[in-house]
Amino acid sequence: MTSSSARAVQQYGATTGNLTARMALHAYNTNPQDWFAFVAERLPSGGDVLEVGAGTGALWSHVARRGMRLTLTDFSPAMCARLREVEDAVVRRCDAARLPFGDGVFDTVIGNHMLYHLDDPRAALREFARVLRPGGRVFVAVNGREHHTEITALGPAIGRPDLTLSAVHNGITAETVPGMLARRFGSVTAERYRSDLEVPGPEPVLAFLASIATEPLTAAQESAARDLIRARIAADGTFHVRKHTVLITAQHHQQ
DSSP states (O other): OOOHHHHHHHHHSSOSHHHHHHHHHGGGBSSSSOHHHHHHTTSOSSEEEEESSOTTOGGGGSOOOTTEEEEEEESOHHHHHHHTTSTTEEEEEOBTTBOSSOTTOEEEEEEESOGGGOSOHHHHHHHHHHHEEEEEEEEEEEEOTTTTHHHHTHHHHTTOTTOOSGGGSTTOSTTTHHHHHHTTOEEEEEEEEOOOEEESSSHHHHHHHHHHOSSOOOHHHHHHHHHHHHHHHHHHSSEEEOOOEEEEEEEOOOO
16 A cells, blocks of 8 residues: 555655645635635734745735744645745744754644644654743644545446545544544644535546646546536536534643
8 A cells, every 4th residue: 555655755845736726626615715724714814834845835815924934834845835835934844843943932723634644643743842932832733534525436437436635634633633642732723714615617526636646537438427416407507515523622731
């Protein structure tokens, strides 16, 4: 079985395209407030802020950064090149489980949909705690077990059971992560982002499927998927996709 980190390298090491395709699907949110704006309004203002596994840096187009000293990391050279476009941010390429920073140097640490890409997510949480100042806060975003199940069901239906991300989640879900954080942090809270997807046509869903495929879909597989999606749209008016996304917040124990 392919490890989580090996899959992440395959998906993200040399390109930002796969992540961009997945993010594009969320333009069809039923919640008028998008995910990044939801996170942004919950972050503390100012201080030394670290985002680990920051991807394309999309969050920072939604954050008022007055007084904030921002550091962004990712393992991917392609992602780091994109992150360098974020104004006034320090960018470091590194492993989330071995952060190149001293103890207690950040007021806020953010891990936005990245723990399930790691072979040892608990090591990353130890690092989050290590680099946080006493009283500092960590924000971790994860998905629940029912997230995107309508898309996950398409792969087996067209003979491509590999078309899923759930197989590499290492037990990292909205149901399990609060307990993991509670063993290392205090004051753990979880807030669900209330939204589903209502996709009006097949192409955004097909682009999402292509973004998670280890091998391209054949013409027959793509045609079969398109037919399934169109049938659902004909019956329901849209291709409905459930979302189960949770932002978990915790505080570093005061010393």
